[in-house]
Amino acid sequence: MNTGPAITVNGLTKDFRIGLRGLKLRAVDNVSFEIPRGQVFGLLGPNGCGKSTTLKIILGLVSPTAGKVSILGFPFATTAARSRTGFLPEAPYFHKFLTGRELVAYCARLSGVKPESVNHAVEEALVLTAMTEAADRTIGTYSKGMLQRIGLAQAIVHDPELVILDEPTAGVDPVGSAAIGQMIKSMKSKGKTIVLCSHLLGQVEQVCDRIAIMDRGKLVLEGRVDDVLTRRDQNIITVENLTPDARRAAEEVLAQHGAKITSITHPRRSLDDLFRELVTGSRDA
Amino acid sequence: MPNFMKSSLTRISWMTRLTFLEAIRQRFFAFLILLSAALVLSSVSFRFLDFGHGELKFVCDFGFGGMFLFGSVLAVVMSAQLFFAEMDNRTALTLLAKPVSRTEFLVGKFIGVWLVLGVFIFTLSTLLGIILWARCQELTATAIEVGKAPPELSITGLLSYTGMQWARLGVVAAMILMVASLARTFLFTVIVGSMLVVAGQLQWLAQETLLKPGELNFFSKALLSISTYIIPNLQQFNIGDALTLDHGSVADGAVTLALFSGTCYIVVFLFIGSLIFRQREI
Amino acid sequence: MKALRVQWMLAIFCLGLAGVIAELSWTKVRVSIPEMGKKQIEPSLGQGMLLGILGGFRTVVADGAWIRSYVLWERRDRAGCEALMRTSCLLDPRARFFWENTGYVIGYDMAHWEIRKRGGYAKVSAEIQDDLFKKYAQHGINVMDEGIKYTGGNVGILISAGQMSELKLKDFSQAASYYKRASESKNAPWFVHFLCARALWESGETKKAYDWYREVWQKKLSNEDDHAPDDLEHLRFMEDQLHLALLQRIPRQSWEKNN
Numbered sequence: 001m002n003t004g005p006a007i008t009v010n011g012l013t014k015d016f017r018i019g020l021r022g023l024k025l026r027a028v029d030n031v032s033f034e035i036p037r038g039q040v041f042g043l044l045g046p047n048g049c050g051k052s053t054t055l056k057i058i059l060g061l062v063s064p065t066a067g068k069v070s071i072l073g074f075p076f077a078t079t080a081a082r083s084r085t086g087f088l089p090e091a092p093y094f095h096k097f098l099t100g101r102e103l104v105a106y107c108a109r110l111s112g113v114k115p116e117s118v119n120h121a122v123e124e125a126l127v128l129t130a131m132t133e134a135a136d137r138t139i140g141t142y143s144k145g146m147l148q149r150i151g152l153a154q155a156i157v158h159d160p161e162l163v164i165l166d167e168p169t170a171g172v173d174p175v176g177s178a179a180i181g182q183m184i185k186s187m188k189s190k191g192k193t194i195v196l197c198s199h200l201l202g203q204v205e206q207v208c209d210r211i212a213i214m215d216r217g218k219l220v221l222e223g224r225v226d227d228v229l230t231r232r233d234q235n236i237i238t239v240e241n242l243t244p245d246a247r248r249a250a251e252e253v254l255a256q257h258g259a260k261i262t263s264i265t266h267p268r269r270s271l272d273d274l275f276r277e278l279v280t281g282s283r284d285a
Numbered sequence: 286m287p288n289f290m291k292s293s294l295t296r297i298s299w300m301t302r303l304t305f306l307e308a309i310r311q312r313f314f315a316f317l318i319l320l321s322a323a324l325v326l327s328s329v330s331f332r333f334l335d336f337g338h339g340e341l342k343f344v345c346d347f348g349f350g351g352m353f354l355f356g357s358v359l360a361v362v363m364s365a366q367l368f369f370a371e372m373d374n375r376t377a378l379t380l381l382a383k384p385v386s387r388t389e390f391l392v393g394k395f396i397g398v399w400l401v402l403g404v405f406i407f408t409l410s411t412l413l414g415i416i417l418w419a420r421c422q423e424l425t426a427t428a429i430e431v432g433k434a435p436p437e438l439s440i441t442g443l444l445s446y447t448g449m450q451w452a453r454l455g456v457v458a459a460m461i462l463m464v465a466s467l468a469r470t471f472l473f474t475v476i477v478g479s480m481l482v483v484a485g486q487l488q489w490l491a492q493e494t495l496l497k498p499g500e501l502n503f504f505s506k507a508l509l510s511i512s513t514y515i516i517p518n519l520q521q522f523n524i525g526d527a528l529t530l531d532h533g534s535v536a537d538g539a540v541t542l543a544l545f546s547g548t549c550y551i552v553v554f555l556f557i558g559s560l561i562f563r564q565r566e567i
Numbered sequence: 568m569k570a571l572r573v574q575w576m577l578a579i580f581c582l583g584l585a586g587v588i589a590e591l592s593w594t595k596v597r598v599s600i601p602e603m604g605k606k607q608i609e610p611s612l613g614q615g616m617l618l619g620i621l622g623g624f625r626t627v628v629a630d631g632a633w634i635r636s637y638v639l640w641e642r643r644d645r646a647g648c649e650a651l652m653r654t655s656c657l658l659d660p661r662a663r664f665f666w667e668n669t670g671y672v673i674g675y676d677m678a679h680w681e682i683r684k685r686g687g688y689a690k691v692s693a694e695i696q697d698d699l700f701k702k703y704a705q706h707g708i709n710v711m712d713e714g715i716k717y718t719g720g721n722v723g724i725l726i727s728a729g730q731m732s733e734l735k736l737k738d739f740s741q742a743a744s745y746y747k748r749a750s751e752s753k754n755a756p757w758f759v760h761f762l763c764a765r766a767l768w769e770s771g772e773t774k775k776a777y778d779w780y781r782e783v784w785q786k787k788l789s790n791e792d793d794h795a796p797d798d799l800e801h802l803r804f805m806e807d808q809l810h811l812a813l814l815q816r817i818p819r820q821s822w823e824k825n826n
Binding site for chain 3: 331339342343346347348349350351352353354489492493495496513514515517518521524525526527528531534535536538539543545546549550552553556557560
């Protein structure tokens with residue numbers, strides 16, 4: 001069994017020619033990173049930073065100007081690589097006259113799922129994405145959240161090793177967004193590698209193991225979420241019933257050891273958590 | 286059959302299915318087929334305009350005209366529309382991210398469109414055949430009464446002509462998909478595609494000129510020759526009158542050769558289209 | 568990159584091959600499509616192009632063009648009338664009606680239009696008038712010749728061409744040749760044999776006329792139900808005119824009326 005990285009990007013560069021004079025716009029500039037198997041990888045960056053172009057190159061939809069990409073040990077843009085990859089594009093659009101079930105079955109057949117296994121695969125994908133009830137309605141009747149979920153279903157129906165999600169929660173309400181987050185975690189628990197492109201940093205922070213940040217075509221940061229976000233030079237201690245006297249005593253003790261209290265605030269829960277608590281009536285982690 | 290061929294054919298067949306289902310639902314298709322059917326049915330009422338052509342020829346002309354004109358419009362517009370719908374809606378993104386090659390995508394699109402064109406052509410042809418057969422029976426009875434020769438009608442000839450028209454529309458659809466592979470917009474594809482169809486219909490002028498040598502200099506001849514190779518002669522499929530009403534005047538093997546020629550052009554245009562499409566960035 | 572170049576070269580080669588096959592196909596197929604050589608369509612290139620663009624509706628457009636030509640006939644527009652009539656002919660070249668009537672209009676009417684345009688019968692000399700009649704008649708016959716070719720020798724057009732040769736050109740030999748071709752068709756009407764014989768007779772080839780007419784009567788007409796008595800009567804007249812001996816004449820028929 002191949003245990004190498006899920007995706008290896010080496011020196012990736014992409015130039016676009018603009019206008020009649022053929023001026024070059026460098027969309028991706030010498031980007032290199034590795035995505036280990038079985039992890040959730042977040043690719044972040046402002047609009048126009050080159051992350052969508054990078055994803056398209058990985059999927060073989062656009063050819064690079066320079067550099068190499070390999071997917072699960074296979075050269076990119078090959079049938080072998082694509083048959084092991086599932087993709088949910090940003091703002092997905094599907095043929096409205098198909099039902100959800102028909103769409104997922106169609107994608108299963110295109111992805112090489114054997115005819116005798118199609119029904120089972122479709123049911124599994126629909127269950128995972130909580131689309132079983134709406135599966136027999138036409139896609140034209142779906143809400144935004146349902147479209148995203150059916151999009152996710154078509155991306156995973158063939159049980160790919162690698163799943164690439166481009167803005168999976170764009171335009172989706174917090175409840176739906178959390179549900180998609182859960183689905184991502186569920187896929188990860190099955191050993192899948194997930195590449196997530198999102199502007200919802202809060203969700204990325206919760207769900208991703210590793211992140212890479214791009215800006216103006218360059219990779220500016222890459223690493224484990226804990227490593228890049230944790231400020232190891234500072235600690236947070238949560239205290240109950242802190243009186244002014246107790247605070248003064250603590251400051252004195254800390255000062256003796258060369259430490260200093262820089263701020264004291266009250267912990268806050270996130271609006272996300274509050275919303276979910278009120279709407280679903282349960283506390284989610 | 287090797288596995289990779291089997292799986293490729295499976296993917297093409299599923300692409301074809303989806304394209305066919307999408308195309309057959311379109312109102313444009315329904316509108317054109319109803320309009321053409323109305324035209325064929327109305328031919329019986331316009332018989333009084335007949336200046337001695339023969340009534341069956343007159344009715345045939347309406348039917349053939351409908352097949353030709355509306356079939357061409359359908360082939361150009363539908364091929365372009367189905368291709369660009371995938372690009373503009375970005376469903377192509379989802380499809381091509383799957384293990385579907387660009388060639389399979391294009392071939393699946395083509396076969397789907399061609400099947401829809403087949404439905405169009407065979408529906409009209411059936412309607413025309415029924416009208417012709419009914420009128421032929423009436424005219425034959427009248428001719429026998431007055432001691433004249435009965436009119437000739439070949440339903441087999443009509444079927445052959447239908448097959449030829451289907452082949453012609455296949456050539457047109459393949460040509461449009463080739464243009465679409467390169468073009469950026471639907472409008473450009475339709476305009477250029479329509480011009481190519483007209484050029485194809487007029488190609489016989491160039492071929493006739495080349496068959497009668499001695500009038501052209503070397504460069505004119507070379508230019509004409511190149512044009513006859515690049516743009517298919519669509520007039521070679523228009524022998525409806527001879528096939529349906531005057532069977533004896535069709536040379537042996539003419540239909541087979543024309544169909545073979547059409548098949549060759551379809552394959553070549555799809556091949557060129559896939560070469561272009563492979564370089565296209567989605 | 569190299570593989571791509573090879574594929575493109577293969578594509579271009581296949582395109583060329585497809586073109587060759589299409590050329591072969593056209594040489595077989597064009598027999599079934601009324602031939603439009605470059606010479607014929609030059610005067611009406613627009614019509615040739617129209618023919619190319621129309622896949623059907625030719626009959627309808629031909630009829631439309633013909634009706635429109637009537638308007639130009641009323642206006643005595645020689646060029647316009649001929650162009651539209653030729654369009655109808657080209658669009659439906661197998662129809663006798665268009666060729667025959669185009670020939671009639673050109674051969675019988677246009678000379679008069681020309682004369683009127685030049686000032687009228689009083690102004691234009693008899694010689695010039697005669698030349699014009701002959702010129703337009705021959706032009707009309709040329710059109711009918713084209714029609715004969717495209718219709719595969721339509722009897723009606725042959726007879727009309729013969730008639731025009733007789734009446735306008737006074738060329739009985741030419742008329743006889745048309746009538747002869749008509750008499751040899753399987754749809755020959757009963758009167759065409761007499762027309763041919765009479766034209767030959769008028770051209771001065773009296774013996775030849777008799778010999779030919781006699782052969783036709785003996786081999787074909789006498790086998791009809793009524794034995795073609797009118798034709799036999801004409802033959803008897805010829806025999807009298809040629810002063811043929813009894814043994815040189817057609818034997819008396821049992822049903823023949825006594826003079």
